[in-house]
Amino acid sequence: MSIKTVLLLLVALFVSLFMGSDCIGQKIEWLNFDFNLEKVHNGTEEIISGTVWYHKPYNVVVKTKSPTIQYMIFDSTSMLIFYPGVKTGYKYIYKNFKSLPFLDIILHTVNNRIGLSEIGYTIKKTYKSHDSLYITWEPGGKLKGILGPAQTIHVDRLLSKVELREINFKNYSQFHFDEYRKINGVDFPLSVNTETKKSGAIYYEHIMIENVSINIPIPESVLNVYPEGNIKIEVVK
Secondary structure, eight states, X not given: OOHHHHHHHHHHHHHHHHOOTTSTTSSOSEEEEEEEEEEEETTEEEEEEEEEEEETTTEEEEEEEESSOEEEEEOSSEEEEEOTTOSEEEEEEXXXXXXXXXXXXXXXXXXXXXXXXXXXXXXXXXXXETTEEEEEEEEOGGGTTXXXXXXXXXXXXEEEEEEEEBTTSSSEEEXXXXXXXXXXXXXXXXXXXXXXXXXXEEEEEEEEEEEEEESOOOOHXXXXXXXXXXXXXXXXX
16 A cells, blocks of 8 residues: 555545544633644744634634734635635635634544544454553554554643554554643643654644633624635636
8 A cells, every 4th residue: 555545544534533524622622822833844934823712513613822923714615715805715625524624623622533443443452551542452453454553641631642653653643632721621732743753754733722612602794704805716616
């Protein structure tokens, strides 16, 4: 099996884990926070900051403030991207709900739903040390022979780490969740670190979150934002 095929399978796995609409946002109906996303690859650093507004199950608005002002509006079938003052926007059409990967990961984390068993993994072994629970998951069905074991770590019953690998261990993704705060009754991670290795290259992302608001209704004027003026929307399918 080619590297490209395996990577596509890994991507599909992550989508199944973190973007399944059946278990997204079970504890959270409304969510609003500011974020700072630092991406590092091959010595190059990119920093993106902005604000996220979310309403269960499919309404997501993202406004980036740096390095440029940009809006991304998600619903159940499309994503609209536009820049204030620019006369052209882009609307991407898709069959299944898509959103920001780090937002979906956070939503599933606070809901304590990883979804490994739903996609064919079974628990191989568990190990508890002090306040930490280590679980090793074995892939089955179509995943067997392609993906290696997965591992989850909970500390004080809160998800701390998820790791997924190919069977040959060449490509992997790790997610680390830290700095939990209880906000409106929900344990919410304010720091998420990811490390992904693909075709020999390693990609790092660090998301810092602040000013979190949970289950407080968001004004319709925010969720229904739309470009003003005479703007052309190009549809991409």
